[in-house]
Amino acid sequence: MREVSIIGVGQFPVGEHWEKSIRELAYEAIRDAVADAGVENFGALYISNMISGQVTGQMHIGAHIADFCGYRGIESHLIEAACASGGAAIRAGVLAIASGAHDVVVVCGVEKMMDTISDRVLRALATAADAEYEVDQGATFSAINALAMKRYQHEFKVPNDAFAPFSMNAHSNAVHNPNAMFRFPISKERYLKAPMVAPPICVMDSSPICDGAAAVVLCASELASKYSRKPIRIIGSASATDSIALHDRFDMLEMRGVTLSAQRAYQQAGIKPEDVDVFELHDAFSIMATLSLEASGFAERGQGYRLALDGEIAPDKRVPICTRGGLKARGHPVGATGVYQVVEVAQQLRGEAGETQVADAKIGMAQNIGGSGATVVTHILSV
Amino acid sequence: MREVSIIGVGQFPVGEHWEKSIRELAYEAIRDAVADAGVENFGALYISNMISGQVTGQMHIGAHIADFCGYRGIESHLIEAACASGGAAIRAGVLAIASGAHDVVVVCGVEKMMDTISDRVLRALATAADAEYEVDQGATFSAINALAMKRYQHEFKVPNDAFAPFSMNAHSNAVHNPNAMFRFPISKERYLKAPMVAPPICVMDSSPICDGAAAVVLCASELASKYSRKPIRIIGSASATDSIALHDRFDMLEMRGVTLSAQRAYQQAGIKPEDVDVFELHDAFSIMATLSLEASGFAERGQGYRLALDGEIAPDKRVPICTRGGLKARGHPVGATGVYQVVEVAQQLRGEAGETQVADAKIGMAQNIGGSGATVVTHILSV
Numbered sequence: 001m002r003e004v005s006i007i008g009v010g011q012f013p014v015g016e017h018w019e020k021s022i023r024e025l026a027y028e029a030i031r032d033a034v035a036d037a038g039v040e041n042f043g044a045l046y047i048s049n050m051i052s053g054q055v056t057g058q059m060h061i062g063a064h065i066a067d068f069c070g071y072r073g074i075e076s077h078l079i080e081a082a083c084a085s086g087g088a089a090i091r092a093g094v095l096a097i098a099s100g101a102h103d104v105v106v107v108c109g110v111e112k113m114m115d116t117i118s119d120r121v122l123r124a125l126a127t128a129a130d131a132e133y134e135v136d137q138g139a140t141f142s143a144i145n146a147l148a149m150k151r152y153q154h155e156f157k158v159p160n161d162a163f164a165p166f167s168m169n170a171h172s173n174a175v176h177n178p179n180a181m182f183r184f185p186i187s188k189e190r191y192l193k194a195p196m197v198a199p200p201i202c203v204m205d206s207s208p209i210c211d212g213a214a215a216v217v218l219c220a221s222e223l224a225s226k227y228s229r230k231p232i233r234i235i236g237s238a239s240a241t242d243s244i245a246l247h248d249r250f251d252m253l254e255m256r257g258v259t260l261s262a263q264r265a266y267q268q269a270g271i272k273p274e275d276v277d278v279f280e281l282h283d284a285f286s287i288m289a290t291l292s293l294e295a296s297g298f299a300e301r302g303q304g305y306r307l308a309l310d311g312e313i314a315p316d317k318r319v320p321i322c323t324r325g326g327l328k329a330r331g332h333p334v335g336a337t338g339v340y341q342v343v344e345v346a347q348q349l350r351g352e353a354g355e356t357q358v359a360d361a362k363i364g365m366a367q368n369i370g371g372s373g374a375t376v377v378t379h380i381l382s383v
Numbered sequence: 384m385r386e387v388s389i390i391g392v393g394q395f396p397v398g399e400h401w402e403k404s405i406r407e408l409a410y411e412a413i414r415d416a417v418a419d420a421g422v423e424n425f426g427a428l429y430i431s432n433m434i435s436g437q438v439t440g441q442m443h444i445g446a447h448i449a450d451f452c453g454y455r456g457i458e459s460h461l462i463e464a465a466c467a468s469g470g471a472a473i474r475a476g477v478l479a480i481a482s483g484a485h486d487v488v489v490v491c492g493v494e495k496m497m498d499t500i501s502d503r504v505l506r507a508l509a510t511a512a513d514a515e516y517e518v519d520q521g522a523t524f525s526a527i528n529a530l531a532m533k534r535y536q537h538e539f540k541v542p543n544d545a546f547a548p549f550s551m552n553a554h555s556n557a558v559h560n561p562n563a564m565f566r567f568p569i570s571k572e573r574y575l576k577a578p579m580v581a582p583p584i585c586v587m588d589s590s591p592i593c594d595g596a597a598a599v600v601l602c603a604s605e606l607a608s609k610y611s612r613k614p615i616r617i618i619g620s621a622s623a624t625d626s627i628a629l630h631d632r633f634d635m636l637e638m639r640g641v642t643l644s645a646q647r648a649y650q651q652a653g654i655k656p657e658d659v660d661v662f663e664l665h666d667a668f669s670i671m672a673t674l675s676l677e678a679s680g681f682a683e684r685g686q687g688y689r690l691a692l693d694g695e696i697a698p699d700k701r702v703p704i705c706t707r708g709g710l711k712a713r714g715h716p717v718g719a720t721g722v723y724q725v726v727e728v729a730q731q732l733r734g735e736a737g738e739t740q741v742a743d744a745k746i747g748m749a750q751n752i753g754g755s756g757a758t759v760v761t762h763i764l765s766v
Contacts, residue, residue, distance in 0.1 A: 001483045021515065044622075053436050057518065059510040060465035063624040063757035067631070073643055075622040076758070077471040078463040082443035088460040092475060098482035100384040101620075127442040132404065135440065237484075239427075239458040241446040248450070260456055374446035375459070 001098045003235075006381070007228035008037025008217035009343040014181040014331030016114050017211040022049075022056055023068040025213040026110040029339075030069050033106060033215035038227050042217070043102030044075040048089035048109040050082055050335035051124040055116050065108065075102075082128030083284065085109065086214075086338020087239070087368030087377025093218045094237045103220050109339030110213040121209055125334065128371040130245040142206060142285070144246050144372050146198035149287035152253055153200060156302035160200050163286040164191040165308035167204045167328055170283060173315065174325025176355035179340075181210050181331035204328075205286040212333030214340040232346045236271075236365075236380030238264030244374040253302075255369075258295035261376035262367065266297075269363075269380040273297035276380075277361040278348045279319060280341040282369035283326045292367060293319070296378075315356045323348060323356045338368030342379055349383050384481045386618075389764070390611035391420025391600035392726040397564040397714030399497045400594040405432075405439055406451040408596040409493040412722075413452050416489060416598035421610050425600070426485030427458040431472035431492040432718035433465055434507035438499050448491065458485075465511030466667060468492065469597075469721020470622070470751030470760025476601045477620045486603050492722030493596040504592055508717065511754040513628040525589060525668070527629055527755050529581035532670035535636055536583060539685035543583050546669040547574040548691035550587045550711055553666065556698065557708025559738035562723075564593050564714035587711075588669040595716030597723040615729045619654075619748075619763030621647030627757040636685075638752075641678035644759035645750065649680075652746075652763040656680035659763075660744040661731045662702060663724040665752035666709045675750060676702070679761075698739045706731060706739045721751030725762055732766050 010032025012025060020028075026047070034042075045066050053059040062076035079089040086109035093105040113121050126135045129144055152158060167186060174180035186204060194202040217227075224231035242257035243249055249256070266272060273296060281296070283289035290304035298319050299307055312318045324330050324344040327337060345364035347353045353361075367378045393415025395408060403411075409430070417425075428449050436442040445459035462472040469492035476488040496504050509518045512527055535541060550569060557563035569587060577585040600610075607614035625640035626632055632639070649655060656679060664679070666672035673687035681702050682690055695701045707713050707727040710720060728747035730736045736744075750761045 050442060051436070053434070053507070053510050056514060057506075057510050058514040059433060059463065059507075060512075060627060060754050060757060062464050063753065064513070064627045066624045067626045067757070071624075072626055073623055073639070076464075076624050077475070077622065079475075080442065080461040080463060081445055081459075092460070092462075092478075095475075095478050095482040095484055098484065099478040100481065101478055123440075124436070124442075127436050127440050129443075130447070131439060131441040239460065240456055241449045241454075241459050243450045243455055244443060244447045256456070370446065371443050374443060374450070 003221035003233060004094045004097045004218050005221040005224040005231040005233050006216050006346045007219045007224050007231050008033045009346050010036060011179045011214040011340060011343050012212060013179045014210050014212040014333055018114060022052055022058060022110055022112045023065050025112060025211060026065045026108050027069050029213035029215035030106060030108050033217050037217035039104055039217055042104040042106050044096055044105045045071055046089045046092045046107045047078045048085035048335045048339060049078060049111055050080060050085050054124040055121060056112055081375040082370035083334045084338060084368045084370030084375040084377050085335040090342055090379060091237050091239055091377055094234055097218055097220050103223055105218045106215060107218060107339060108213060108215040109336035111333035111335040112211045113209045113333060114211050133245045142198040142201055145285040145287055146201045147246060148252055149200050152287060155253060158305060161192060162305050162309055163205060164188050166283060166286045166289045167191055169313050170322045170326040170328035173323050173356045174329030177324040177330060180325035180329055181208060182329040201285055207284045207327035207332035210331040210333050212331060212336045214336055214343050216339060216342055230350045232349050233382045234379060235382045236265035236269035239377045241375055242373050244371055246372045255291050255295040255373045257373050257376040258292055261378040262296040265378040265380050271363060275363050276365045278323055278345060278358045278364040279321050280345050280366045281321050282367055283322055283328050284332055315358050320358045323353060323358060338377060341366035341368055345381050349381055386604035386616060387477045387480045387601050388604040388607040388614040388616050389599050389729045390602045390607050390614050391416045392729050393419060394562045394597040394723060394726050395595060396562045397593050397595040397716055401497060405435055405441060405493055405495045406448050408495060408594060409448045409491050410452050412596035412598035413489060413491050416600050420600035422487055422600055425487040425489050427479055427488045428454055429472045429475045429490045430461045431468035431722060432461060432494055433463060433468050437507040438504060439495055464758040465753035466717045467721060467751045467753030467758040467760050468718040473725055473762060474620050474622055474760055477617055480601055480603050486606055488601045489598060490601060490722060491596060491598040492719035494716035494718040495594045496592045496716060497594050516628045525581040525584055528668040528670055529584045530629060531635055532583050535670060538636060541688060544575060545688050545692055546588060547571050549666060549669045549672045550574055552696050553705045553709040553711035556706050556739045557712030560707040560713060563708040563712055564591060565712040584668055590667045590710035590715035593714040593716050595714060595719045597719055597726050599722060599725055613733045615732050616765045617762060618765045619648035619652035622760045624758055625756050627754055629755045638674050638678040638756045640756050640759040641675055644761040645679040648761040648763050654746060658746050659748045661706055661728060661741045661747040662704050663728050663749045664704050665750055666705055666711050667715055698741050703741045706736060706741060721760060724749035724751055728764050732764055
C-alpha cells in the first residue's frame, strides 16, 4: 500500500456555537487545515458526521460543505459509523490515497448538537445503539454505559472514586488546549459531588454535548515533503466491529472490536503497545477509557483504571492519554471527535502540544469508538 | 490503480416490506451476493443508506448489519451522499480494494421507506436538498424537480407529453424484471391522465417510495477468476459534486456534476459515450433522465427527451436506458438505488437480463445522482 501522511491540521474550538451553521463550522476547520498544509487543490473531501439529518435536517453534507467551502465539482461523500465516524472518514481518505485515485484528500469531521432540544439530541445519539433491542426498551447511551460500569465494579470490586483520576487528567490537560470546551481543572471532591446521570455514571464520568469541527489534509507520503516541513506518517489504519447491542457480547467487559482494531493497526505499524508514546483514546465515559486501555493491550483485564489511579496517564508518565482534554474535557462533538483525536496526536508528534507536550513523542495512536464498542477505528501515527 | 471486478450480485425485490427490518432486508441481498460470488470471507462490508436515522431510528448500520449477517469483527462503515449513496459506497469498495487494504469487499445498499407516515419520509428525503435555502422555504424534492422541468419546457418549447416515453420505456422493461416494483406497462393515455404531484411533474414522471436492498461482491481483478466464471470489470469509477441548491447553479438546466463525473469515468475507461451499450441512469423524475442524457454526452442541450420520443432508449435501440425498469418502475429505495443500478448493468454484461437483454452488451454505465444533481457517481463496467 502507498503510505499516507498528514500534512495539515485544523480545528475550531469545541463548544456552543449557536451562531454557526454546520457548513460554517466545517469551513473554519477546512480553511485552517488547507492553509496549514499549503495545498491549493485536492482530489476529494470526505466528511464525517452522525446526527445532522436528525438534528439540523441536513443530509448530503458532503456536497453541501464542498460547495460552501468553494470546492464545487470535487468528489465529496459522508462516512458514518456513529461516534467512530471521524476515524472511519480518515480511513476512507487513507484508502483513497493508497489506491492512487487521489494524491491529496481533505477529511473534515463536523457535528452540531446544540441547535435543538436535549431530548432530540439524546434520541439522535441513541440511534447508535440497537433501535429494536436497546433503544425501544428505553436505553440511552448513558444507561448502556452505566450497565457496563456497574458490571465492571461488581466483577472487579472497584469503587466509584477509582474512576475520578480519568476525569481529573482530562480536565487538567484541557486547561492548556485553546480548542477544548472545559478549560478548568477538577478536584476529586468535585468528582464525588457531581450529580448522577445514570448511576454509577456521574456528570464527571460523561463527555458533553457540544458543537465542533476538525480537519486534516492527507497526502501520499512520497509527495508530502513538497508541502509540509513536518509531515506525520500514518503507519497503521484499521477498523473492526463488534455486536451493536451490549447484551449480545460474549463478555460485556471485553471490547473485542477494540482488540481487533488495535491488533490490526499494531501489525501494520510493526509495533507493540509499549511503543506508543501518546494515546488519544475514546473516553466518552470513564468506563470506556478503562476498557479501551485493557483491550488495546495497555493493562490486564480489570486493571485499566489502575493506570489512572497510579498516575500513569499524565502527559509526562508511562501511558499519556487524553493529553488535550479527551472527549471528557476537550468535548465530544460525536461525528467530529475522531478527527480531533488525529489532529491532537499529529500535534504531539510535531511537538506543538504546548504545556501538555509528551516529551520526545515519536509514535502516537488515536482510537475512535462508535456506540458501546460496535465500531472501532484505530490510527497509528509516526514522525 | 489495481483493477476491481464484480464477482457476485444479489438483490431483494423492491416493494413494500412491512414484515422486514432494515437489517433483514440487507441480509437478503448480502446472502445472495455472497452465494453468487462463492466467497467465504471478505475484508470489509460497506453499507449505503440515506434516511434510516430519520425514519427507523437506526444509525450506525454498518456494524448493525455486519453483526446481524454473521460478520461480527469485520470492517464496516456507512457511506452517504443522499440518493447517490449506493454509487458512493461502491466507489468506497473499489478504492479499498485498489489500495491493497482488502482483496474482497461486499457493498450493500439498503433503504426502508415505508415504515412511517409519508410526511416523515418526504421530510427525510428533503434533507438531501439545502435545508436553509430550499427546504425551509417549503420545497420538497418533487417541487425542486418541477422547477427544473418547467424551466426546461419553457426554454426548449417542450410539451408535457414529450416526457411520456421515458416512463413508458421504464414500465415496459420492468414487466420482465422479477425485482421491479411496478411490473405493468403503461400507455401514453395513462401517463396523460396521471394526477399531478407538482406541476408539470405527474405521478408517472416520479419514482416511488419503497423498500429495497441490493449488494455486490467486489474483488481484485487478478483474483476474480478464482471465484467467478463471469467477472465484470470496473473500468471507470468517478464522483463529482455541484451546488446543493438548484438556484445556485450557473445554469439550472446544465448538470455540471453529471458532466464532470461522466467525463472522469470515460477518461479512466478510455471510452466515449457512443461506446456505452447500456446506460442505467438516474430517472428519479423524467426531467432528470433528459438532463442526464444531455450532460453525459448522449444528446445535445435541450435534445435529451428526443432520444425517448424517437424510440432510441429501448433495449434493442441505440441508447438503452432503464433496461430493468429504472428508478421509475424498478423503484427508488433511495440509499440502495445506486447498488441496484450496478447489479443491473452487471446482469446485462453477463447476458442474464432475460427479455430486456441488450444484444452483445460489452460496456455498461451506471450513474447515480444525489439531490437535484449535487452528487453524481458514475461507474463504467466491461466484460
